[in-house]
């Protein structure tokens with residue numbers, strides 16, 4: 001289905017979607033989501049808003065196939081969210097980061113890359129770029145268990161993008177992040193949207209949502225209470241605002257007279273606009289950075305990962321195919337059996353452990369890299385690989 005106005009393809013479609021949690025004796029505990037309909041179109045950033053317990057995370061878990069709806073239906077890319085093909089196209093940042101605390105930042109990304117069957121070379125290249133992008137390159141070899149909340153959020157976000165997803169689902173992505181991290185995540189979301197990616201964000205930080213979302217759904221008690229584009233919902237069409245360069249005293253006085261004569265006693269305000277606290281804060285921190293003041297936390301993120309940019313994708317695809325010819329087969333991720341994910345933890349863990357062992361074994365066969373000097377060397381090797389495949393020398 002297409003959006004009748006924008007002509008964009010539908011990515012998510014929920015019809016009569018409901019989820020009721022029941023207790024051990026099958027007695028109803030909570031109607032978390034109650035008969036909601038919504039659609040998300042390609043290239044949109046949709047904000048999922050609502051107070052605590054309003055059903056945001058439950059909706060997201062149904063979108064991911066982690067929970068079964070009690071009633072209604074949900075499709076993602078036209079298929080069940082439980083289909084492996086659909087899962088391969090989704091990136092997910094959970095409300096709480098579930099990380100193996102003894103793995104380093106680099107190993108964490110490598111591990112998630114392995115779950116998507118990426119080759120060892122591809123995993124390493126993407127991990128390097130993502131760590132750089134989220135500002136964690138300098139702590140790449142520290143176990144993630146030692147990370148601060150904001151640092152854990154950053155590695156969680158990097159992990160959500162390891163498969164270059166078409167649909168990114170972010171449950172409170174800016175929670176625990178400092179204002180620099182928030183700004184970077186917002187910029188990243190906007191960048192991904194420009195590349196045609198679809199993003200669903202749940203957040204309590206309404207300012208952030210306002211900065212990045214095209215459309216919002218406001219849930220209360222599991223029901224959609226309001227939905228629409230920010231323009232539709234927020235524009236106050238009964239007022240006007242004019243912003244100009246600083247006006248000379250004489251012009252201001254003439255303006256005030258015109259307004260008084262025409263507004264017939266109604267109140268009006270002429271003042272100076274204020275910058276946002278976010279802008280001001282970022283200026284102060286950037287100044288400290290330019291003076292090389294030391295910090296042991298996350299650094300400002302770097303460039304957006306190259307593989308997430310359109311122009312580098314073909315090269316990467318070719319690299320992957322070169323790797324497939326030479327690398328041993330990864331164990332295949334079996335299709336999930338029916339039943340709620342919560343009941344499957346034992347089996348899933350076994351599967352994940354098997355993949356992790358394979359990933360570690362595969363990694364051992366690679367020469368140890370010393371970042372970032374070796375990156376140029378890797379790039380050279382990779383381009384050589386590609387040109388060899390093309391028959392160019």
Ligand SMILES: Nc1ncnc2c1ncn2[C@@H]1O[C@H](COP(=O)(O)OP(=O)(O)OP(=O)(O)O)[C@@H](O)[C@H]1O
Pocket residue numbers: 021022029030031032050051052053054055056057058059095
């Ligand atoms: N596994 C579960 N078992 C029982 N009840 C649950 C479960 N998960 C969620 N709920 C209930 O469903 C309702 C919606 O919860 P949900 O986590 O979706 O809210 P939320 O909008 O994400 O809230 P928050 O803003 O606090 O993250 C709540 O009443 C919650 O107690």
Ligand SMILES: [Mg+2]
Pocket residue numbers: 056057058095
């Ligand atoms: Mg939640």
